[in-house]
Amino acid sequence: MGGAGSLEVAPGVRLVDAPGFPELHKAEALAQGEALAVFRGVSDLEWSFLSPAAVIAPGERTGAFRLGGDQLLADADDNSHISAEDYAIALIDEAEEPKHTGRRFTVAY
Numbered sequence: 001m002g003g004a005g006s007l008e009v010a011p012g013v014r015l016v017d018a019p020g021f022p023e024l025h026k027a028e029a030l031a032q033g034e035a036l037a038v039f040r041g042v043s044d045l046e047w048s049f050l051s052p053a054a055v056i057a058p059g060e061r062t063g064a065f066r067l068g069g070d071q072l073l074a075d076a077d078d079n080s081h082i083s084a085e086d087y088a089i090a091l092i093d094e095a096e097e098p099k100h101t102g103r104r105f106t107v108a109y
Contacts, residue, residue: 001049001050002104004052007071015072046102048102049104050105065082067105070104
């Protein structure tokens, strides 16, 4: 599990580097990005790295969410969010039936 900060919001631009990213979370976001780089550099380990949407909070379990890769997912109103309950479902789905081995993936509505 990782954060959303290392997801791209534009080609070559990470969320953590975008204007308005909360200073309070910047160090953690940068550390998560460094951890992802370490994982990507190993070949003798099976790993997956799940990044949430920009906003993750308690809410409803809907089971209706989208999966993506290295780009931040947002809805038609440019909101990027996921409930903690649906994030957990995406994590459990990956643990039970791996589809993103050796890759980062993200989840959002």
